[in-house]
Amino acid sequence: MTVNEKELAERVIEISGVNTRKCMKCGKCSGTCPSYDEMEYHPHQFVSMVEKGQIKKLMESKSLWTCLSCFACIERCPRSVEPAKLIEAVRLCVIRQQGANHMKACSVPDSIDENMPQQAIVSAFRKYSK
Amino acid sequence: MQRIGVFVCWCGSNIAGTVDVEKVASSVAGEPGVVFTTNYQYMCSEGGQGMIRRAIKEHGLTGIVVCSCSPRMHEATFRKTAQAAGLNPYMVEIANIREQCSWIHKDKDEGTEKAVILAKAAIAKLNLNKPLTAGESNVTKRALVIGGGIAGIQTALDIADAGYEVDIVEKSPTIGGRMAQLDKTFPTLDCAACILTPKMVDAAASDKINLYTYSEVEAVSGFVGNFKVKIKKKPRYVNSELCSGCGVCTEKCPSRKAPNEFNMGLNNRGAIYIPFAQAIPNVPVIDPEQCIKLKTGKCGLCEKNCTAKAIDFTQKEEIIEREYGAIVAATGYRPISLENFDEFGYAHNKDVITSLELERLMNAAGPTKGVLLRPSDGEHPHEIVFIQCVGSRDTSGCGKPYCSKICCMYTAKHAMMIRDKYPDTKVHVFYIDVRTPGKNFDEFYRRAVEEYGVDYIKGMVGKVAEKDGKLLVQGSDLISNEQVHIEADLVVLAAAIEPDPSVRNIATMLTASIDTNNFLTEAHPKLRPVESPTAGVFLSGVCQGPKDIPETVAQASAAAAKVIGLLSKDKLTGNPCVAHSDELLCNGCSQCACVCPYGAIDYIDKEVNDHGKREVRRIASVNEAVCQGCGACTVTCPSGAMDLKGFTTRQIMAEVDAICR
Numbered sequence: 001m002t003v004n005e006k007e008l009a010e011r012v013i014e015i016s017g018v019n020t021r022k023c024m025k026c027g028k029c030s031g032t033c034p035s036y037d038e039m040e041y042h043p044h045q046f047v048s049m050v051e052k053g054q055i056k057k058l059m060e061s062k063s064l065w066t067c068l069s070c071f072a073c074i075e076r077c078p079r080s081v082e083p084a085k086l087i088e089a090v091r092l093c094v095i096r097q098q099g100a101n102h103m104k105a106c107s108v109p110d111s112i113d114e115n116m117p118q119q120a121i122v123s124a125f126r127k128y129s130k
Numbered sequence: 131m132q133r134i135g136v137f138v139c140w141c142g143s144n145i146a147g148t149v150d151v152e153k154v155a156s157s158v159a160g161e162p163g164v165v166f167t168t169n170y171q172y173m174c175s176e177g178g179q180g181m182i183r184r185a186i187k188e189h190g191l192t193g194i195v196v197c198s199c200s201p202r203m204h205e206a207t208f209r210k211t212a213q214a215a216g217l218n219p220y221m222v223e224i225a226n227i228r229e230q231c232s233w234i235h236k237d238k239d240e241g242t243e244k245a246v247i248l249a250k251a252a253i254a255k256l257n258l259n260k261p262l263t264a265g266e267s268n269v270t271k272r273a274l275v276i277g278g279g280i281a282g283i284q285t286a287l288d289i290a291d292a293g294y295e296v297d298i299v300e301k302s303p304t305i306g307g308r309m310a311q312l313d314k315t316f317p318t319l320d321c322a323a324c325i326l327t328p329k330m331v332d333a334a335a336s337d338k339i340n341l342y343t344y345s346e347v348e349a350v351s352g353f354v355g356n357f358k359v360k361i362k363k364k365p366r367y368v369n370s371e372l373c374s375g376c377g378v379c380t381e382k383c384p385s386r387k388a389p390n391e392f393n394m395g396l397n398n399r400g401a402i403y404i405p406f407a408q409a410i411p412n413v414p415v416i417d418p419e420q421c422i423k424l425k426t427g428k429c430g431l432c433e434k435n436c437t438a439k440a441i442d443f444t445q446k447e448e449i450i451e452r453e454y455g456a457i458v459a460a461t462g463y464r465p466i467s468l469e470n471f472d473e474f475g476y477a478h479n480k481d482v483i484t485s486l487e488l489e490r491l492m493n494a495a496g497p498t499k500g501v502l503l504r505p506s507d508g509e510h511p512h513e514i515v516f517i518q519c520v521g522s523r524d525t526s527g528c529g530k531p532y533c534s535k536i537c538c539m540y541t542a543k544h545a546m547m548i549r550d551k552y553p554d555t556k557v558h559v560f561y562i563d564v565r566t567p568g569k570n571f572d573e574f575y576r577r578a579v580e581e582y583g584v585d586y587i588k589g590m591v592g593k594v595a596e597k598d599g600k601l602l603v604q605g606s607d608l609i610s611n612e613q614v615h616i617e618a619d620l621v622v623l624a625a626a627i628e629p630d631p632s633v634r635n636i637a638t639m640l641t642a643s644i645d646t647n648n649f650l651t652e653a654h655p656k657l658r659p660v661e662s663p664t665a666g667v668f669l670s671g672v673c674q675g676p677k678d679i680p681e682t683v684a685q686a687s688a689a690a691a692k693v694i695g696l697l698s699k700d701k702l703t704g705n706p707c708v709a710h711s712d713e714l715l716c717n718g719c720s721q722c723a724c725v726c727p728y729g730a731i732d733y734i735d736k737e738v739n740d741h742g743k744r745e746v747r748r749i750a751s752v753n754e755a756v757c758q759g760c761g762a763c764t765v766t767c768p769s770g771a772m773d774l775k776g777f778t779t780r781q782i783m784a785e786v787d788a789i790c791r
Contacts, residue, residue, distance in 0.1 A: 024523060026562040028604035032592025034475065036613040044608065076473055076592060078524035 001105045008055040008093060016089035028085045029073035039063035043073045043083040050086050058090045058102040065091075065102070105129040132257050135166040136249060137182055139173035139198035141228055146171075148232035148241040152590045154197060157246045165189055168292035174204050180210045181711050186215035193221035194261055195252045197245065199228040218261030222774055225395050226254040247789055252789035255781045262706035262775055268454040269355040270701055273693050274299065276347055276636055278308020280326060280679060280684045281461035281671025283333050288690030290338035294564045297452065298333065299347055299361055300633060302391075304375045304409035305330055305463055311392060311486065313493040315679055316543045317574035320476040323495075327408045334410045339597055344415055346632075348449060350457070350639040351729050353756050354666030355702045357454045366418035366447035367424070368402070372440035375412035379441065380404055388420045390497070396505065397497040397666075402432050402441075407495060416441075448522065450553045456693040457640060459650055459662070460632045460670040460686065465625040466521050470528035473593045474517065474623055480506040481601060482594060482621045485537070488544055502552065504620055507599070508741040511619035511733045514548060516541050517561040517591045521626035523562070530626045530647060535676035537548045537624035538565045542578040544622065549582040558616060560605050568678070587614065594621055641727055642667045662691040665758075668692050707776035708757040709764060711750040715771035718748035722763035722772055730756035731763065 013020070013085055029043035036042055040050065040063045058064065064087060073083045096100070103111070105128040112121055138155045140146035166189045173196060187189060194217070196208045201224040209219035225244040235241035260529045274291050278300030286296040298305060309315075310330075312322035326483040333339050355736030368379075373667045376451050380733040383400030390399040392406050401420035404412060421431035423443060433441040465486055468476040474484045481504050483491070494500035504511050518537055538561070544555045564586070566572040578584040591605035603616040629648045637644045643651040644663040653661040660669050670689040671682045696702075711722070713736060723731040734751045737744060750763075750772070763772045764779070773779055 021523070024562065025608065026519070026523075026590040027588070027606035027608045028592055029591035030592070030613060031560075031590045031604060033613070036410075036606075042611070044606065045611075056629070066781070072592070078519070080527065098293045106519050 005053050005055055006060075009050060011055040011093060012050055012055055012086060012089045015092055016082070016085040018047075018050075018082050018086050018089075020081065020086070023047045023051070023081045025078055025080065025099050027077075028076050029081075030077060030078050033070045034070060034072065034085040035066050037066050043067075044102050046086050046090075047081055047083050050090075055090065055093065063095065101128050104129055132192045132259075133165045133190055133383070134163040134170075134193050134195060134253060134256055135182070135199065136164055136195045136253065137178075137185075137243075138167070138169040138227075139178070139196065140169065140171045141199060141232075142171065144311050145198070145228050145232045145245075148235055149227055149245045150242040151239060153242050154227070154245045154249055155352065156187065158249045161250055161678055163193075164253060166191065169414050171226075173198050174207055179207070182208070182211050184213040186212065191217070193217070193223070193256045194227060194248060195223045197252070199227040200224075200226050200230075203487040203770060206587040207270075212241045217228060218263075220262040221256070221259050223252040223256045223259070225249045229750050232750075233336075238511075245324045251785040251788040258781045258784055259776070263703045264706040267353075267355055267699045267704055268691050269697060269699055270357070270453045271295065271455045271697050272297070272452070272454050273458065273697060274347075274357070274359055274452070274454040275458045275460055275670070277460035277462055277630075277673070278302075278305030278333075278341070278343065279305070279311040279460060279462045279671065280329070281462065281673075281682045282307070282458070283329050284683050285460060285668075285690045285693070286339050286459050287329065287336070287777060288687050290336045290691050290698075292690075292694040292698075293338070294694065295340070295728070296336050297342060297361075297454075299342045299345050299538045300344050301344070302405065303344045303366070303413075303415040304405050305333065305341060305343060305361060306406075306410070308464075308486075309679060310406060310408075311394075311489055311493075313496075314543060314547060315491045316539045317568075319543070319568045320548070322387075330408065330410045341411065342450070343411060345450075345604070347636060353728060353758065355455045355696070355699075356755070357457055357506075357666065359452055359457070361450045363448040363450060364493035365418075365445055365447055366413065367418070367421075367441065367445050368414050369411045369440045369442050370411060371415075371437045371686045373413045374438045374440075374784070375404070375414075376437075377404060377414070378435050378437075380414055380525060382431045382435045383513055384429065384431060385420050385422050388417055393490045393497050394484070396487060396490055404522055413440075416443075423703045439479050454695050455666065456629055457672050458664050458668045458689050458693060459633070459636060459640065459642065459673050460689075461630045461673040463672040464497055464626040466530065466628050468520065468623065468625055469518060474520065474591070474621065475594045475596065475601075476623060478622075479594070479601065479620065480504075481511075481597055482623065484623050484625045485540055485544065488622050489669075492544070492547060492702070502548065505644040507621070510552065511616045512554065512559070513556045513616065514622065515591070515601070515618040516545060516557070516622045517605075517615055518559065518561045519590070519626075520623040522624075524626070525601045531629060532626075532647060532676065533565065534624075535565070536627070538572060539568075539574065539678065541624050542566070542575040542584075546578045546582045547586040549578075549584060556585070557582075558587055558618075559604075560587050560589055560591050562590060564590075568680070572581055580692075589614075627672065627676055629673055640664060640667050648721070649673065659684055660692055666696065679712075704755055705759050707774060708754045708761040709752045709759065709761070709772055709774050712771045712773065713747070713750065714740055714748045715769045716747075716767075717769055717771075718750065719768065720750075721766050721768065722750055725762045725766045726757075727760065727762065728756050728758055730758075 151169040225248040272295040289296045345363045348362040385401035389395035492495040522534040566575045589606035589608045600620045653744045668689040672688045
C-alpha cells in the first residue's frame, strides 16, 4: 500500500465510520445485493478491499456507480459492518477529486435515453461540468 | 500490640518484573506492629511456606501479611500455613500486588509505589484483626435437580447411584427434554429415543429418584447444605395413582385446536394429552386453556370414557416444601424466535422451517410418521436448502453474538439423512464456517460431502422469496465469487439456541449469576466449570453454555460428582466472616432484614443493659449459619449497629487511612 493509498483508506474509514475488522466474511451482503450482477466488485469484496487499502482500484471501478444504495446489505449484515456506507465513502473520495469525474459534460447528451427525467439531465450537466 | 511479619512474593518475574520486591519489604519495616519482613521467589512453594512457619515461631508473630497474588488464588494456602504454625487462620491478610499491581502497571516505580501502599493498608487492617472461629452446619443428604432433560436425568442417575436421594423438578408433563424431540444423534446416527428412553426409565424406576413433573420451583431459601425449596405442582386434572396410561381420553377429547408443543406446533393435540408415546410418567395432563369442561363446564368426555376413574377436574395446585443439601440447575435451551429474520420468510412461509421442526418431520413418531413432506402441500421436497448461523454469531442485535455450537453437526446429519433416504433430493448447505471439533465430528461432516454429495456453499443467504409454490433462495457463493439463485422446495433454518427463559427466575431464586446472554455463570471458566459461584449450586447442560449431547452428559456427570462430594460430608465448615449487630446501637428498624438476600436476619426481644438502664428491646439477630458475609446489611444499617466480622468498619477505614496517608 503506497502512502497515498494508506491516506485514502484512512479517509474512507473516517468518512464511513465503518469498522471493517468486524466483518466475519459470511457473504450475506453479497447474497442480498440486488445489483450484484452489475458489479465488478461485490459488497463483501468492498469490505475486504478497504481493509487491505485497495481504494484506487475501487475508485476506478464502475461498481461504485451501480450500487443502488438500497441499504439491504446494511440491514442484513449480522455484524453491523455496513458495506453500503463504505461504497458511499469511496464515491465521495472520487467526487472530491478536482476534474476526476468519470465522464465529461459533453458526453452527457449521448447517454440520454427517452425515459430519463429532465431533472436528472440537468443535474448531470451541472455535475460533470465541474 | 500485634507482632506482624510481612512476606513479599516475587511470583517469579510476574511480580518482581514490575515491582521492586526488596524495596516493598524494606519500606514497610517501620509500619506499626511490623517486626519482620522478607521476600522470596515463590511464597506459595513448600520452601516459601516453610519460611513463613519458621518466622512465625522464631519471631513470635501474631499475624502475617503476604504480598502476593489475588486472595482468590492462595489465601486458603497461606491460612493453612499460618494455622500449621499455631496462628488463627484469620490473622492472615493478603495484599494483592500481582493482579492489582504488577500485571496492570508497566512502570516499575509506579508499580512499586502502589505495592507499598497496598502492603501498608493490609498491615493497618491486620493490626485490628481478631482471631475468628468458623461455625459448623449440617448437610441435608438430598439433592434437587431443576430440569428433566438429558442433563438433569444423567445428573440425577449418578447422584442416585452413589446412594443419595434426588428429586427432579420438570416444568413440562414429562421428563426427556429436547433430546426426546430429536430423531437421530450425531456422529453415530443412533436414534435419540432409543438411547434416551432407557435412561428415563432408569430414573423413574430408581428408588432414590423422585420425579416432580409438571412442577416448578417456586421459592428457594437457605444456603449450601441446607436449602429449603418450595415446589409448585401444577394440577394435571388426572389422578396419577389411578391412571393406567391407556390413552383413550386423549383420543376422545373433542378439543383439537392446541398446537402440539412436542411437534413444534406442526400439528395439533387435544386438551388432554400425553406429549409422546414414551413419556414418563405415562399420565396425561389437561391443558386448562383448551379444556371445554374447565372453560364452560360442559363436555367431560374424557371423564366418561375413563375406565380407571382417574380424571379429576377438582385438582388444585399444590405447594410442596422440601429440604436439600445441593441444587443442580439443568434448565436447558430453546431455539430463538425468528421474528427478526424476515428475509428468510419463516413467518409467512410454511415451507421455511427450523431444524428442530425438521427433526419432528423426519421422526417416525412425528406428524408425518417420519416421511419427509412439505408442510404446505404434503409433497416430497426435491431441492432443499439449509441455512446455517441464523441468529448465531450476530452482533447486530437481531440474534445472539455467540456460536450455537451444535448447528454445523446437526445440519450435516440432516443433509446426510435426507440424501440417504431420498437420493433424488438435491441438498445445499449455506455456511459461514463449518465448525466440527470433536471426536469423529469432522469425519462425519466430510462424509456428508464426499459420500452423500451434499453441496456445501461458502456464503450466506440474503433472502428467500416465494414464487409459484417455489422458494427462491438468493445467496452468495464466496468461493466462486458469484451470486447463486436456487429454486427450493424446502428451506431449513439452523436457528440459534438460547437458554430456556425460565432460567432468569431460577437464577434469581438461587442467587446464581447469569451472563448477558442468560447463560448461568460458572465459578471459574476453566477450573470450576460445573459449579456456580453460589455455594451448593451446580450447573449441568446447556444452561451454562451451548453444548451437544456428549458434552452435556459429561458435564452432567461432573456436576453429580461435585454434588456427591458435598453430600458425603457430615458437617460443613462455615465462613466466620459473618454479620453481627451491636445490641446497644440496634433500634430494630428492620432495614437490614429487608436487604438480606439470604434471609439470615431475625428479630428478637432481648433485655439489654444500656449504661445501667435495663430494658427489653427489639434487636436484629443474625443466623450465622445462613449469613454469607455479603455486607449488604452493614451499609444499610442507619445506626451503624451492623458490622461484618473480619471486615469491620474500623478495619476498612484503617485501610483507607493507610492508603491516603
